[in-house]
Amino acid sequence: MEWNLVFLAAAFFVGLWSIQGVISVWRVQKILGDCPGGEILWVHPFRVLSIVVGSFFPFKGQIGHYFSRFDQYRSYGSTILSSVVFSGAIPIFWLADAEAIKIVSTERSLFPKDVAAYEALNIYGPSILGTEGSDWKRHRNVAKPAFNEANTSYVWSETVRVLNEWFSHLDTTQAGKSDITINLVKDMTQVTLLVISSAGFGRKVSWSDDLKMDALAGHTMSFRQAVTSAIDNVFVKVLTPSWLYRLSQGVRIPIISKAMRNAQRSFDALRGHMQDVVEHARADHISGISRTDAALLKNLVGANMAELGTLKSLSDDELLSNTFNFLLAGHETSAHTLSYAVTMLALYPEVQAKVYEEAMRLWPDGFPEESSSTTFSQSFLRLTYTTAVFHETLRMFPAIIRLGKPVQRDTTLPGYRFQPATSDKLSTNIQDPQRFTVNIPVGSVVIIDIFGVHRNPIHWGADADSFKPERFIDTDNYRWPRDAFLAFSAGPRSCIGQRFSTVESTCILASLVLKYQILIPDDLKSLPRLEQERILLDTTPQVTLTPNNARVQLKRRA
Ligand code: HEM
Ligand SMILES: *[C@@H]1O[C@H](CO)[C@@H](O)[C@H](O)[C@H]1NC(C)=O
Numbered sequence: 191m192e193w194n195l196v197f198l199a200a201a202f203f204v205g206l207w208s209i210q211g212v213i214s215v216w217r218v219q220k221i222l223g224d225c226p227g228g229e230i231l232w233v234h235p236f237r238v239l240s241i242v243v244g245s246f247f248p249f250k251g252q253i254g255h256y257f258s259r260f261d262q263y264r265s266y267g268s269t270i271l272s273s274v275v276f277s278g279a280i281p282i283f284w285l286a287d288a289e290a291i292k293i294v295s296t297e298r299s300l301f302p303k304d305v306a307a308y309e310a311l312n313i314y315g316p317s318i319l320g321t322e323g324s325d326w327k328r329h330r331n332v333a334k335p336a337f338n339e340a341n342t343s344y345v346w347s348e349t350v351r352v353l354n355e356w357f358s359h360l361d362t363t364q365a366g367k368s369d370i371t372i373n374l375v376k377d378m379t380q381v382t383l384l385v386i387s388s389a390g391f392g393r394k395v396s397w398s399d400d401l402k403m404d405a406l407a408g409h410t411m412s413f414r415q416a417v418t419s420a421i422d423n424v425f426v427k428v429l430t431p432s433w434l435y436r437l438s439q440g441v442r443i444p445i446i447s448k449a450m451r452n453a454q455r456s457f458d459a460l461r462g463h464m465q466d467v468v469e470h471a472r473a474d475h476i477s478g479i480s481r482t483d484a485a486l487l488k489n490l491v492g493a494n495m496a497e498l499g500t501l502k503s504l505s506d507d508e509l510l511s512n513t514f515n516f517l518l519a520g521h522e523t524s525a526h527t528l529s530y531a532v533t534m535l536a537l538y539p540e541v542q543a544k545v546y547e548e549a550m551r552l553w554p555d556g557f558p559e560e561s562s563s564t565t566f567s568q569s570f571l572r573l574t575y576t577t578a579v580f581h582e583t584l585r586m587f588p589a590i591i592r593l594g595k596p597v598q599r600d601t602t603l604p605g606y607r608f609q610p611a612t613s614d615k616l617s618t619n620i621q622d623p624q625r626f627t628v629n630i631p632v633g634s635v636v637i638i639d640i641f642g643v644h645r646n647p648i649h650w651g652a653d654a655d656s657f658k659p660e661r662f663i664d665t666d667n668y669r670w671p672r673d674a675f676l677a678f679s680a681g682p683r684s685c686i687g688q689r690f691s692t693v694e695s696t697c698i699l700a701s702l703v704l705k706y707q708i709l710i711p712d713d714l715k716s717l718p719r720l721e722q723e724r725i726l727l728d729t730t731p732q733v734t735l736t737p738n739n740a741r742v743q744l745k746r747r748a
Pocket of ligand 2 (some may be wrong): 335336338343344483484485688
């Protein structure tokens with residue numbers, strides 16, 4: 191009897207909630223006006239949950255589908271689409287339009303960073319990634335001078351050093367065999383982590399010495415292990431509501447308590463390592479004798495030792511949090527992009543041949559053992575085709591696929607309308623697109639749809655779905671569309687490490703091709719081309735676009 195009442199009451203409230211939801215969604219859909227779309231979203235597209243369910247929800251053919259690229263824009267015949275999140279009735283506008291995106295990324299006060307979406311990254315405190323306003327400006331001012339040209343040349347020479355170690359490690363592993371198959375994400379993660387640790391934080395460790403050294407210094411986990419497991423656990427922590435997290439620390443809850451303990455253990459281990467790095471730099475700062483060229487660490491520690499409240503100061507928490515976030519942002523995106531790039535080189539031998547030609551012209555006597563700042567300025571500029579391969583990879587596989595920005599007051603954005611596609615045909619030319627204006631009400635969220643705008647044929651042409659590095663090379667009568675390339679975002683909140691990663695990645699790609707022929711692994715060689723692509727480029731939605739199966743066979747060139 192009582193249960194019936196409870197059930198009735200529950201049904202009543204669920205019903206009330208649904209009716210309320212339906213009414214507010216209906217109201218919002220009227221506000222969306224004549225902007226094409228108007229679909230309901232069950233998950234906010236710029237929250238962690240959207241990544242967790244991303245591989246299956248929203249479905250293919252719905253607005254917001256993780257892999258829809260330009261498909262929905264094509265079928266609605268518009269470069270701006272509207273939708274509404276059911277819970278909270280939040281209007282969401284999807285932008286795959288270079289001009290609209292340029293406005294959104296330039297006007298920082300009208301379209302600020304959606305700081306709520308970045309809470310997960312504040313494990314150690316606030317940092318450059320998750321702050322806004324004057325706080326963010328302070329973090330950015332501290333870090334910025336470390337990304338000047340002199341320091342970029344240091345990135346180049348540190349990349350050369352790490353690559354030489356990787357290559358000799360490969361030689362040892364390969365011993366006697368003519369080729370070797372590598373797991374790209376694993377190796378690229380190690381290469382890029384060693385580069386950011388050293389060029390950014392003065393932590394020069396050799397390829398295989400990491401473990402030994404850490405055991406000596408009394409750490410529970412190696413530095414590398416601590417970084418990678420802390421990053422994996424950011425996800426675990428985010429998905430656990432904070433009350434459950436606190437409860438699980440006091441009471442034993444099966445599975446959850448264990449997962450939380452592991453997460454905490456990784457965060458603590460990494461904290462220990464970061465404190466070591468910071469202590470070294472503090473001692474240097476006090477003695478005035480610097481043992482490292484890593485300007486980022488010097489600047490962060492210098493700011494931590496400056497008087498609090500000044501324009502360039504950081505608290506202890508902020509110092510640690512920036513260290514963590516630079517380690518994270520400074521390697522994962524690059525590692526995943528490089529994994530896609532090397533896979534594409536195996537799939538497109540004619541592209542690889544051009545990279546080889548370019549690398550041979552630069553390094554006719556083989557890859558240098560070490561490099562200086564003068565070699566950087568002479569070398570990097572000559573790798574234009576290799577740089578184009580890196581850019582084209584980022585266009586097709588943007589590590590960060592979308593960015594949400596909350597709208598602060600009523601405004602408008604320009605879009606294009608065109609004849610909706612009638613078939614499923616991919617890249618076709620868009621005939622006669624017409625400008626139109628979309629009203630964007632305060633309280634909406636606009637999504638910079640990086641994946642979408644990167645496949646927009648109005649900007650990239652009818653072959654927008656094909657891999658063609660040449661499109662990133664200017665000629666006398668062609669300039670590649672800068673405003674339609676958003677892999678590093680744009681405007682004041684754009685990636686501070688863009689040049690860092692471009693220089694590092696170009697060096698890695700050119701040297702790898704110089705030393706090795708990159709081939710499809712033996713076990714996939716007999717499969718049809720499309721099947722090879724499907725397997726090697728298989729991707730899971732994570733914080734950054736993640737290749738599951740990227741592996742290639744390396745064959746040493748004679
Ligand atoms: C292929 C490599 C990379 C890609 C695709 C990439 C992409 C991005 C994007 C899209 C943003 C904007 C994020 C947002 O608005 O939430 C961003 C911001 C940022 N990136 Fe990168 N990034 C890369 C490499 C790096 C590297 C190597 C570093 C550091 C050495 C770095 C450090 C940062 C930082 C600190 C920010 C926040 C900047 C701010 O808010 O002021 N990134 N990155
Ligand atoms: C990096 O830039 C700083 C200025 O922030 C400069 O003092 C330092 O010498 C540069 N480091 C290198 C290795 O060139």
